[in-house]
Amino acid sequence: MRVLVSGANGFVGRHLCGALSARGHTVIAAGRAQQGGDLLPLDLQDALNVRAVVDIARADAVAHLAAQAFVPAAVADPWYTHDVNAGGTLRLLEAIRAARAAGGTDPRILVAGSADVYGVQPAGAYPLPETTALRPANPYAASKAAAEAYALAAAATYGMDTVVTRAFNHIGPGQDARFAVMSFALRLARIAAGGDPLLLVGNLDAERDFLDVRDVAAAYVLLLEGGGARGEVYNVAAGHAVAMKEMLRRLVTIARVGVEIRDDPTRLRAVDVPLLSGDPAKLRSATGWEPSIPLAVTLRDVYADARERVAAEERANPAAR
Numbered sequence: 001m002r003v004l005v006s007g008a009n010g011f012v013g014r015h016l017c018g019a020l021s022a023r024g025h026t027v028i029a030a031g032r033a034q035q036g037g038d039l040l041p042l043d044l045q046d047a048l049n050v051r052a053v054v055d056i057a058r059a060d061a062v063a064h065l066a067a068q069a070f071v072p073a074a075v076a077d078p079w080y081t082h083d084v085n086a087g088g089t090l091r092l093l094e095a096i097r098a099a100r101a102a103g104g105t106d107p108r109i110l111v112a113g114s115a116d117v118y119g120v121q122p123a124g125a126y127p128l129p130e131t132t133a134l135r136p137a138n139p140y141a142a143s144k145a146a147a148e149a150y151a152l153a154a155a156a157t158y159g160m161d162t163v164v165t166r167a168f169n170h171i172g173p174g175q176d177a178r179f180a181v182m183s184f185a186l187r188l189a190r191i192a193a194g195g196d197p198l199l200l201v202g203n204l205d206a207e208r209d210f211l212d213v214r215d216v217a218a219a220y221v222l223l224l225e226g227g228g229a230r231g232e233v234y235n236v237a238a239g240h241a242v243a244m245k246e247m248l249r250r251l252v253t254i255a256r257v258g259v260e261i262r263d264d265p266t267r268l269r270a271v272d273v274p275l276l277s278g279d280p281a282k283l284r285s286a287t288g289w290e291p292s293i294p295l296a297v298t299l300r301d302v303y304a305d306a307r308e309r310v311a312a313e314e315r316a317n318p319a320a321r
Helices: 011-022 047-057 071-076 078-101 139-158 180-192 213-224 244-255 281-287 295-316
Strands: 002-006 026-031 061-064 108-114 161-167 198-201 232-236 260-263
Touching: 002 011, 002 047, 011 026, 011 213, 026 047, 047 078, 061 078, 061 213, 071 078, 071 139, 078 108, 078 139, 108 139, 108 213, 139 161, 161 213, 180 198, 180 244, 180 295, 213 232, 213 281, 232 281, 244 295
Parallel strands: 002 026, 002 061, 061 108, 108 161, 161 232, 198 260
Antiparallel strands: none
16 A cells, blocks of 8 residues: 655654554655655645645555644744644645546545644543544644544545544654653753753643554554544544653653752643543544553653663763753
């Protein structure tokens, strides 16, 4: 099967491309040209470019992962985030529809959404099923809600074979340093290398449903291979939440360093969802998927990745800490 992956050089994209290749599929990787690597240049704000990528790929399946995914950046520039996440999804769907009408393929299309679309829900509602009313609480979440609405509309209006995922917090090796768990790991790795023991944090009381990125990629592969039904939404979740303070405690235990933890008001969000966990029963029933990597293993791998990054920094600049 030929699979077009947008955002192929991103955090999830790299793991998904590897998982697809391991299953014997041919991957057509597309992404921002400046990210480097063997990618088809993809600009989700350029409809002509998107159509060209679709025509070149001639894909049997499409995994649409490319997005502006950092919430503070969305808060700073909601228009850009909307145009990339919602507008870019619509441009991709329209390019696929036009190519199909011209005699091209009719691919299974996975639009990777986010559990952030759920926002704040009543305390007794967790873990959340896919039927939960959406309450996006920031511009990133709103843009992802719009993107998934376009995907579901494409199935209902044009008969396109779209599925939407709502992935809960996924972590693992290769994650951007801006995200909380990797930022903790990197700071601890710098402390272990002799750096200042200060670690600045945001809200550690928030509870999140954490998954290993490799388990998320495995779920996406099953859906791309035909699991699940057209026009449906699937949570990708562990089914239980862990507090951020517990995630940090576990990382400190792994790192075995002394650390001074201090609150940083600049790291707090205007609206911070206190609890977020999802019910994965629908995905399990449709595909047989189950998360297979324990959180302890994921955190060890995250810290090992952080140690490697810090070592690389020191080789490049021995004075850096």
